[in-house]
Amino acid sequence: MKHAIRQALCLLTVLALLAGAAACTPGPEPSAGSGGTAGNAPAIPDGAGGGQENTGGGEPGGTVLVAYFSATGNTRRVAQRLAAVTGGDLYEIQPAEPYTEADLDYGNPQSRSSLEMNDPDARPAIGSPLPALQGYTTVYLGYPIWHGQAPRILCTFVENCALEGVTVIPFCTSGGSGIGNSAGLLEELAGGGRWLPGRHFAQDVTDAALLEWVGSLA
Numbered sequence: 001m002k003h004a005i006r007q008a009l010c011l012l013t014v015l016a017l018l019a020g021a022a023a024c025t026p027g028p029e030p031s032a033g034s035g036g037t038a039g040n041a042p043a044i045p046d047g048a049g050g051g052q053e054n055t056g057g058g059e060p061g062g063t064v065l066v067a068y069f070s071a072t073g074n075t076r077r078v079a080q081r082l083a084a085v086t087g088g089d090l091y092e093i094q095p096a097e098p099y100t101e102a103d104l105d106y107g108n109p110q111s112r113s114s115l116e117m118n119d120p121d122a123r124p125a126i127g128s129p130l131p132a133l134q135g136y137t138t139v140y141l142g143y144p145i146w147h148g149q150a151p152r153i154l155c156t157f158v159e160n161c162a163l164e165g166v167t168v169i170p171f172c173t174s175g176g177s178g179i180g181n182s183a184g185l186l187e188e189l190a191g192g193g194r195w196l197p198g199r200h201f202a203q204d205v206t207d208a209a210l211l212e213w214v215g216s217l218a
């Protein structure tokens with residue numbers, strides 16, 4: 001009887017030791033990109049670009065760059081989808097002085113955007129470092145239509161980026177206008193690059209429509 005009790009105590013001790021050891025064993029490392037977020041949040045949110053965010057200056061991650069300016073988010077959405085379907089990197093043309101709602105009042109001839117668009121020589125400064133274009137063969141260039149044209153900050157961009165040897169493909173969003181001659185004007189100012197015809201997109205354009213367009217350019 002005593003022997004049986006001793007055996008049972010031994011067994012319990014061994015089980016307790018095993019349980020303790022299991023509790024100290026480190027679990028699997030959190031996977032890269034989980035970012036410590038609780039739950040099953042995706043590492044790359046839906047709608048984000050397919051490649052890296054090019055914050056300017058640094059090393060490019062691919063051969064396609066989607067560069068865009070967006071004041072109210074419509075062109076950004078299209079640019080993000082385009083980067084996702086092309087696997088391209090994203091670069092946002094950020095104004096040194098962000099546009100306020102009053103600045104964007106196109107009904108007011110004295111608003112900042114109206115004054116800029118009425119002055120062909122206006123060149124609003126870009127606040128983000130310009131992207132290093134080495135390694136990129138294709139640059140999609142996105143912008144909203146302002147007063148029938150590309151916002152003047154696009155003029156600043158194309159005049160300061162060396163686009164020689166790069167295929168430039170403009171795209172725009174708008175309240176209804178087409179792309180018109182906005183891209184032609186940018187091409188003249190750029191003085192370099194192989195410019196393909198631009199295209200207008202609705203802000204809720206589907207990936208399928210974007211893919212079809214990208215395929216048609218090849």
Ligand SMILES: Cc1cc2nc3c(=O)[nH]c(=O)nc-3n(C[C@H](O)[C@H](O)[C@H](O)COP(=O)(O)O)c2cc1C
Nearest residue numbers: 070071072073074075144146147148174175176177
């Ligand atoms: C200053 C200003 C001028 C605009 N001019 C036009 C225009 O001439 N034709 C048009 O269809 N939409 C015009 N719009 C509407 C924008 O093109 C449209 O809302 C666009 O999708 C905004 O893009 P974003 O959200 O990327 O800035 C204008 C908007 C602003 C703020």
